[in-house]
Amino acid sequence: MKRAVIELSGITKCYGQGLTQVTAIANVTTTLYAGEVVALLGPSGSGKSTLLMIAGLLESPTQGTVTINGLSASGPDAAIGNVRDFRRKNIGFVFQKPNLIPFLTAQENIRLAMEINDVPAPQQARTLADLLSWLEIEHRANNYPGQLSGGEQQRVAIARALANHPPLLLADEPTAALDSKRGRQVVSLFHNIAHERDTAVVLVTHDHRCLDLVDRILEMEDGQLVERPMNSVITHDKRN
Numbered sequence: 001m002k003r004a005v006i007e008l009s010g011i012t013k014c015y016g017q018g019l020t021q022v023t024a025i026a027n028v029t030t031t032l033y034a035g036e037v038v039a040l041l042g043p044s045g046s047g048k049s050t051l052l053m054i055a056g057l058l059e060s061p062t063q064g065t066v067t068i069n070g071l072s073a074s075g076p077d078a079a080i081g082n083v084r085d086f087r088r089k090n091i092g093f094v095f096q097k098p099n100l101i102p103f104l105t106a107q108e109n110i111r112l113a114m115e116i117n118d119v120p121a122p123q124q125a126r127t128l129a130d131l132l133s134w135l136e137i138e139h140r141a142n143n144y145p146g147q148l149s150g151g152e153q154q155r156v157a158i159a160r161a162l163a164n165h166p167p168l169l170l171a172d173e174p175t176a177a178l179d180s181k182r183g184r185q186v187v188s189l190f191h192n193i194a195h196e197r198d199t200a201v202v203l204v205t206h207d208h209r210c211l212d213l214v215d216r217i218l219e220m221e222d223g224q225l226v227e228r229p230m231n232s233v234i235t236h237d238k239r240n
């Protein structure tokens with residue numbers, strides 16, 4: 001049976017007030033499940049990043065509720081306690097820019113995420129070895145970000161996002177700075193993360209060439225969320 005990881009119910013987000021008010025998200029309700037990659041499409045300004053920020057508990061909705069792993073994040077039924085702690089342990093983020101700390105090596109960048117969560121050293125070592133191997137970056141473990149290619153940096157950022165085994169991974173245009181081959185490798189990695197680690201992955205993207213690697217497609221249109229059939233968008237030539 002499908003297990004809900006995040007439930008968004010009646011989410012509305014307005015910015016500003018009066019005549020300058022913008023409704024970025026209008027009454028969005030959806031559920032994302034463990035083990036699936038969901039692509040979030042939509043034109044610029046349609047509300048994708050805002051929805052991702054709300055799902056990641058980085059922004060509060062003007063109306064509506066966010067429930068993660070059955071725990072309500074806000075309102076009178078709020079059950080998650082300290083939002084910052086909860087976010088660190090349960091939600092991984094990957095952005096367009098890897099945002100690695102330049103004076104830490106690849107493995108130190110990944111370890112830092114676990115140190116902040118007080119993960120015991122032996123467990124840190126095991127997770128680190130597992131992630132470096134799984135993401136095929138062992139040979140780059142002692143390199144600094146400036147010594148890595150864009151694709152390698154993004155894999156380190158993905159490893160860092162996964163270091164605390166979050167049930168939810170949110171990625172905002174993670175392939176935008178990569179060429180199409182590397183972009184496809186990253187989306188393929190998200191596919192494996194969802195399917196092998198039972199993670200719910202949300203991927204905001206403008207790149208229609210990787211959509212054959214996702215499980216569901218949602219599209220924002222002027223703040224409204226629409227589910228698209230998988231065969232409704234033109235996908236990539238799989239030879240590339």
Ligand SMILES: Nc1ncnc2c1ncn2[C@@H]1O[C@H](COP(=O)(O)OP(=O)(O)OP(=O)(O)O)[C@@H](O)[C@H]1O
Nearest residue numbers: 015016022024042043044045046047048049050051
């Ligand atoms: N902090 C803010 N203050 C005011 N308006 C905002 C703010 N953040 C977003 N908006 C507005 O909300 C709407 C949705 O923005 P959002 O960034 O979510 O869109 P998007 O689909 O992610 O766009 P893009 O693809 O260009 O990144 C836009 O009209 C934007 O101008």
